[in-house]
Amino acid sequence: MPVVGMVGGGQLARMTHQAAIALGQSLRVLSERSDDSAALVAPGVSLGSHLDLAALREFAAGCDVVTFDHEHVPGEHIRALADAGHTVLPGADALLFAQNKRAMRERLTELGVPCPRWAPVERGAGVKAFARGKTVVVKAVTGGYDGRGVWMVGPDDPLPDTELIVEERVTLVRELAAVVARSPFGQVAAYPVVETVQRDGICVEVLAPAPHLSEERATAAQELAIRLATELGVVGLLAVELFETPDGLLVNELAMRPHNSGHWTIEGSRTSQFEQHLRAVLDYPLGDTALTAPVVVMANVLGGEPGGISIDERLHHLFAAEPGVKVHLYGKQVRPGRKIGHVTALGDDLEKTRARAARAARWLSEGREA
Amino acid sequence: MPVVGMVGGGQLARMTHQAAIALGQSLRVLSERSDDSAALVAPGVSLGSHLDLAALREFAAGCDVVTFDHEHVPGEHIRALADAGHTVLPGADALLFAQNKRAMRERLTELGVPCPRWAPVERGAGVKAFARGKTVVVKAVTGGYDGRGVWMVGPDDPLPDTELIVEERVTLVRELAAVVARSPFGQVAAYPVVETVQRDGICVEVLAPAPHLSEERATAAQELAIRLATELGVVGLLAVELFETPDGLLVNELAMRPHNSGHWTIEGSRTSQFEQHLRAVLDYPLGDTALTAPVVVMANVLGGEPGGISIDERLHHLFAAEPGVKVHLYGKQVRPGRKIGHVTALGDDLEKTRARAARAARWLSEGREA
Numbered sequence: 001m002p003v004v005g006m007v008g009g010g011q012l013a014r015m016t017h018q019a020a021i022a023l024g025q026s027l028r029v030l031s032e033r034s035d036d037s038a039a040l041v042a043p044g045v046s047l048g049s050h051l052d053l054a055a056l057r058e059f060a061a062g063c064d065v066v067t068f069d070h071e072h073v074p075g076e077h078i079r080a081l082a083d084a085g086h087t088v089l090p091g092a093d094a095l096l097f098a099q100n101k102r103a104m105r106e107r108l109t110e111l112g113v114p115c116p117r118w119a120p121v122e123r124g125a126g127v128k129a130f131a132r133g134k135t136v137v138v139k140a141v142t143g144g145y146d147g148r149g150v151w152m153v154g155p156d157d158p159l160p161d162t163e164l165i166v167e168e169r170v171t172l173v174r175e176l177a178a179v180v181a182r183s184p185f186g187q188v189a190a191y192p193v194v195e196t197v198q199r200d201g202i203c204v205e206v207l208a209p210a211p212h213l214s215e216e217r218a219t220a221a222q223e224l225a226i227r228l229a230t231e232l233g234v235v236g237l238l239a240v241e242l243f244e245t246p247d248g249l250l251v252n253e254l255a256m257r258p259h260n261s262g263h264w265t266i267e268g269s270r271t272s273q274f275e276q277h278l279r280a281v282l283d284y285p286l287g288d289t290a291l292t293a294p295v296v297v298m299a300n301v302l303g304g305e306p307g308g309i310s311i312d313e314r315l316h317h318l319f320a321a322e323p324g325v326k327v328h329l330y331g332k333q334v335r336p337g338r339k340i341g342h343v344t345a346l347g348d349d350l351e352k353t354r355a356r357a358a359r360a361a362r363w364l365s366e367g368r369e370a
Numbered sequence: 371m372p373v374v375g376m377v378g379g380g381q382l383a384r385m386t387h388q389a390a391i392a393l394g395q396s397l398r399v400l401s402e403r404s405d406d407s408a409a410l411v412a413p414g415v416s417l418g419s420h421l422d423l424a425a426l427r428e429f430a431a432g433c434d435v436v437t438f439d440h441e442h443v444p445g446e447h448i449r450a451l452a453d454a455g456h457t458v459l460p461g462a463d464a465l466l467f468a469q470n471k472r473a474m475r476e477r478l479t480e481l482g483v484p485c486p487r488w489a490p491v492e493r494g495a496g497v498k499a500f501a502r503g504k505t506v507v508v509k510a511v512t513g514g515y516d517g518r519g520v521w522m523v524g525p526d527d528p529l530p531d532t533e534l535i536v537e538e539r540v541t542l543v544r545e546l547a548a549v550v551a552r553s554p555f556g557q558v559a560a561y562p563v564v565e566t567v568q569r570d571g572i573c574v575e576v577l578a579p580a581p582h583l584s585e586e587r588a589t590a591a592q593e594l595a596i597r598l599a600t601e602l603g604v605v606g607l608l609a610v611e612l613f614e615t616p617d618g619l620l621v622n623e624l625a626m627r628p629h630n631s632g633h634w635t636i637e638g639s640r641t642s643q644f645e646q647h648l649r650a651v652l653d654y655p656l657g658d659t660a661l662t663a664p665v666v667v668m669a670n671v672l673g674g675e676p677g678g679i680s681i682d683e684r685l686h687h688l689f690a691a692e693p694g695v696k697v698h699l700y701g702k703q704v705r706p707g708r709k710i711g712h713v714t715a716l717g718d719d720l721e722k723t724r725a726r727a728a729r730a731a732r733w734l735s736e737g738r739e740a
Binding site for chain 1: 393394410694
């Protein structure tokens with residue numbers, strides 16, 4: 001069997017390892033620390049930095065395919081691995097558009113894909129002219145995630161000292177995500193479009209399928225994601241984060257890996273996004289993306305304040321109250337606001353299913369009901 | 371979080387590790403060989419024999435709970451661990467009835483549980499009198515599994531040279547299995563009763579729920595399994611293998627661990643048997659055992675004849691033909707007839723779902739359609 005290696009030892013690698021086991025594999029992981037989420041559960045973990053080309057070369061030598069848990073591997077390192085004959089998926093040319101927000105906006109604009117109005121920021125210049133006195137969204141071109149690297153900037157606020165783009169603040173109905181997978185052969189499989197709910201820039205809840213989304217708009221979102229996967233040459237998963245506005249859909253961000261907006265697929269779809277990513281990078285035919293229940297709700301478990309009962313005790317209470325909610329804990333040290341796990345509830349009724357997931361996540365996060 | 375250790379590195383430990391990851395754990399495994407099924411996918415595997423008390427003691431010292439992938443750990447070793455203060459579940463007194471067929475038949479007879487007519491065999495004596503000229507079933511008291519240790523013995527056949535019991539050859543309608551879990555607290559959860567299909571003494575197919583089983587008989591089977599789990603003091607899973615006969619149900623065998631008749635639960639039940647076993651031995655409240663689809667069919671993948679296309683190529687064909695069938699490969703070397711994996715199909719229609727599972731298993735086993 002071919003060997004898949006994942007650079008980065010976070011929860012995405014951890015859950016990909018679970019999927020790899022079913023396929024007769026054991027995911028190889030390049031992890032920074034021995035207590036990283038995936039390093040705790042996979043054998044033969046390589047310790048090393050994703051910024052260290054020598055470590056990447058050594059890791060790639062033991063793999064048939066190298067893929068990623070995050071988008072922080074420098075493009076020149078990915079190119080160096082490819083030049084040395086390693087199969088790295090997604091490739092550097094595609095991954096650029098998930099690593100660099102300016103490159104992404106430029107390319108999407110070329111492709112005529114609807115985005116928020118935006119502009120590059122050259123040494124702080126141009127923001128005032130762009131903003132015309134309004135509050136705008138300023139984003140670091142590289143390195144942001146989970147709300148980091150994104151700022152709301154009013155007319156008199158100073159600008160962060162990093163390479164930036166500026167975007168209009170969009171009037172949102174809500175946020176959606178369209179996740180697709182693409183194989184080297186060119187097969188594409190699309191998951192149902194979901195609604196994502198953010199708090200302080202962090203995804204807290206995903207509703208699948210997106211409630212009350214018209215079939216026309218759902219299809220448009222899937223077609224957009226499929227088009228982007230194809231045009232950008234993505235292999236593996238592509239998550240397209242979308243703004244739903246009164247006037248239609250705008251692309252917010254791209255990710256090219258298993259994504260928080262797809263965690264619901266572990267129980268909620270016939271093929272989990274983690275298995276799908278493996279199938280894609282191995283060029284296997286892709287799996288069925290059908291829902292397994294009418295309503296699937298994923299809620300993230302964020303680290304709560306220190307103290308209180310242990311996670312183990314919290315699990316006891318949760319399992320007693322909700323025998324059907326599925327729990328995924330990442331083995332990470334608890335820090336306030338850090339994603340330490342997620343829960344998934346399946347059901348027929350949106351509000352009831354949502355309440356069950358929220359209650360379960362709160363129990364694990366805070367060790368109490370409300 | 372508490373640490374669960376499993377003695378034995380087979381596919382049951384492998385799939386239990388997948389479930390442990392979701393619960394924020396990493397299963398510890400005591401494995402005989404570094405290329406055992408579970409040892410390939412779990413970190414920090416202890417290498418050692420389940421027959422070696424020193425190895426067991428060292429392993430148990432790193433675990434909060436010790437449980438089993440098979441029933442071959444000697445009872446006196448389990449007692450020694452318990453005497454040293456380790457939590458071992460199921461305990462030696464319960465596990466005896468899964469290890470020793472004579473003890474099991476004696477206890478079940480005491481409890482008034484319906485079994486095939488049987489008798490102990492003292493140095494070969496008594497079989498002819500028991501058989502009265504008919505073919506009978508002779509079973510090794512200890513050590514049998516997957517058809518090994520069971521013989522059909524005609525009037526003139528010699529007896530195997532080991533400790534035996536003899537049983538009547540039952541007129542079967544079919545075989546069923548009732549899987550339940552029991553926690554130390556005493557909570558019990560029962561899975562839907564399934565039909566198991568054997569070939570040459572090896573389970574090849576499991577149909578969930580058992581087709582056309584009357585609700586009355588299904589409930590009787592679940593109640594019997596719950597009663598046995600309670601009376602025998604089982605903690606963890608108990609699989610009760612049953613003969614359905616024209617006159618009712620008879621107990622064939624007991625197993626106290628995740629069981630082949632429960633593999634369908636990974637996708638087919640809200641809580642997999644592997645998660646349920648962990649919840650039980652950790653004394654967590656047990657999970658929902660509801661079916662996730664009207665029909666679930668599991669088919670074992672047995673090693674085929676040497677040669678032909680690789681397992682990797684077989685996966686390509688299978689995934690192209692059946693994008694919704696779920697595959698579980700155990701990472702084991704292929705030997706003819708050896709269980710190397712299983713597949714699960716979910717659907718609405720029994721015959722169609724069964725055909726999909728059988729076709730998928732055949733592809734993986736033989737690398738061709740039929």
